[in-house]
Amino acid sequence: MNNHSPLDITLTDRKDCVTITEWVYEVLRNAVMCGQILPGRSLTIRELAGALNVSPMPIREALKKLSTERALEVRENRRILVPKMTAMKFNELCDARIVLESHAAARALPYINDDILEELKTLDSEIDNARNMKNVEATIQNNQAFHRQLYSANPHQVSLPLIESLWLQLGPFLRLANSQLKEHYIIDRHQEALQAIKNKDALSLQLAIAADIREGVAFAGTLELLHQFIAEPYIY
Amino acid sequence: MNNHSPLDITLTDRKDCVTITEWVYEVLRNAVMCGQILPGRSLTIRELAGALNVSPMPIREALKKLSTERALEVRENRRILVPKMTAMKFNELCDARIVLESHAAARALPYINDDILEELKTLDSEIDNARNMKNVEATIQNNQAFHRQLYSANPHQVSLPLIESLWLQLGPFLRLANSQLKEHYIIDRHQEALQAIKNKDALSLQLAIAADIREGVAFAGTLELLHQFIAEPYIY
DNA sequence: TCAAACCTTTTGTGATCACAAAAGGTTTGA
DNA sequence: TCAAACCTTTTGTGATCACAAAAGGTTTGA
Known part of the structure; x- marks a missing residue:
């Protein structure tokens, strides 16, 4: 048991x-x-x-x-x-992330100054380093830090706690799924996001963040992984 | 003090x-x-x-x-x-509501059957009754019940707890502002929402919910009320 | 007069205990 | 053999206490 x-x-x-x-x-x-x-x-x-x-x-x-x-x-x-995941719930959580996070990004945009932009660039290169070192945990942590830094540029931020709750619900499943992958092809859309920030282009930023999330979780959406981890098969 | x-x-x-x-x-x-x-x-x-x-x-x-x-x-x-409200935070909370709730409504739409539609109609008429009786508290309660019923038609619902958190943060301020109003002209967009549900028209439903929220909180966004209740002036 | 020093009261945190209800075994009886 | 009855253990809840830190007064001293 x-x-x-x-x-x-x-x-x-x-x-x-x-x-x-x-x-x-x-x-x-x-x-x-x-x-x-x-x-x-x-x-x-x-x-x-x-x-x-x-x-x-x-x-x-x-x-x-x-x-x-x-x-x-x-x-x-x-x-x-610890709650079990279902395919439908997984889907709902990802879509809620896309809606909330692209909104939070657009709302943060007017407040992003050169200092914050520099910090975002630093975090992005740390993500690349961690990925090259095949350090999955550091990659995930730095990726979260990048998103958190972006949204919290907005001093009147109210969405971040809601977003963190979604991360918390998706987290265990994403890492379990990740641990089963032999290869990690994942690339992110952070360069596009940074470019959109430079251009003060809210719509492009929203699209970049939405794509970043969608592609970041897509690996876990393959049928085999869903079947492997979802609902019952967690029994030791 | x-x-x-x-x-x-x-x-x-x-x-x-x-x-x-x-x-x-x-x-x-x-x-x-x-x-x-x-x-x-x-x-x-x-x-x-x-x-x-x-x-x-x-x-x-x-x-x-x-x-x-x-x-x-x-x-x-x-x-x-109890946290104090600021004009900017008020704005952020309302916009987060609009984004999350119109998303939740669209996601619930495929699951709304005739039974749920009937319950929504009942709640809508109870809102009208409460409003005619000038019972502000019952109006607010029934209005929340209408929205909750709509979103929770989705059996894989994950947004409702986030939405309830936003209600909780806006609640005290909306009621304080409401209590200062001599007249309540507020009309809602529930008829439009119900029509959109009948037509299985997700976009119209989103627009109706967004407008419903925007107009529902607009009364509190007037400059006088903001100045009266926001930040410091709560001192007895 | 007024800030620094001091003392008292109030506060949240964390530990411990009692208890009813739930969980989980074991025994019973046909 | 197997479910019903029983008993034991484990569980979360709620009450109470000790304590350090914070808050809030009061006194001191120039």
């Missing part, structure tokens, strides 16, 4: 400035995102408290937060688990 | 089937949405525990949930308060 497989969660070390709850949140969020907790695996407060060597209290708060952000699912009987 | 004004929160009675935390969440959510807690007012766990006559524990969990949903804001010093 799935639920008795041992938990293997990466523990980072906690800085004194963050509360235990915040540290637990980061650790669990990372574990979900990196597929360390398989969908369908149910999580209990006491088991996690033991695994992270903290009292049940911070675990409780972190689990509640992740549930509110839809990274975890709370069942009717109050069990908490 | 704002923070010493007495709390006046409507207490509903709690059904045995819901946990205390869930009840507290509903009560506080409603209080925020109805403007019973003014923006800038800071909330403490012990004060609310006293006011709702429960232990601090359920208050803590409910406050955390509302903060994660952006209904409340957590400051650097860990104080929790």
Whole structure:
């Protein structure tokens, strides 16, 4: 049974400035995102408290937060688990990302100055480096940083938390699918996006971001991968 | 000082089937949405525990949930308060609503059968009734129910939680602004939306929903109201 | 008069415990 | 053999307490 497989969660070390709850949140969020907790695996407060060597209290708060952000699912009987993916839900999440993120990009455009543009270029070359080193995790992290940097140029940003929730829901599945790929052909549309920013061309920027997302998740949309990972086949 | 004004929160009675935390969440959510807690007012766990006559524990969990949903804001010093509105943020929230909700409507369209259409018509006439009775609260509630019913026709719905977060952020301000109006001229675009649904016309549906939202919040966008309620002037 | 120093009160965080309900075994009985 | 009845263990919820840090007064001293 799935639920008795041992938990293997990466523990980072906690800085004194963050509360235990915040540290637990980061650790669990990372574990979900990196597929360390398989969908369908149910999580209990006491088991996690033991695994992270903290009292049940911070675990409780972190689990509640992740549930509110839809990274975890709370069942009717109050069990908490990593939600399973379905092909239709995958589709909905990708389309919601495209709509929200291209909107957020267009809304950020008027606020992008030369400093921010430089930072975006730096992040883009770091993505290329990570990709050349075949470092999948760093590629994903830097790619998220690029998008986050772009949207948060807008000082009145309200969409980013919603976008992060979508990333959190797609994350585990994308990484599981990614880990099955022998080759990573993925190229991005960041050059087009940067050009559109230079030209202050909102429509081109939206199209570049939409294409970037669509092509970035397309690899996971192949029938074989969907069948391999979706719904039931997660059982150990 | 704002923070010493007495709390006046409507207490509903709690059904045995819901946990205390869930009840507290509903009560506080409603209080925020109805403007019973003014923006800038800071909330403490012990004060609310006293006011709702429960232990601090359920208050803590409910406050955390509302903060994660952006209904409340957590400051650097860990104080929790109802966030203040700014003209720019108001604008961003409305535009995010338009983008997300017209998308959600179009995505729900293929799943709307005759039963759901009938329910939408019923809700629309209930909105008209409430409006004729000059019952502002019932009008808002039924209007939200209409939108929620429409979007959740899609069984793979992922946008609704994001949309509800936006409602939660706009809610207090819209109601405060509404309470200042002598006359409510507001008409909605629900008839157009219903017609578009009958015709299975996704684009018309999107346009109707977009117009419905834009016109529904326009009353609050007048300069006088913005100046009256935005940023600082909430002090008692 | 007024800021610095000090002290008291209030605060959120985290630990611990009790308890009812759910989950999960085991025994029973035909 | 197998489902019903029973019992044990595990679970999330909610209450309570301790404590360090923050907030908010008050006193001091020039």
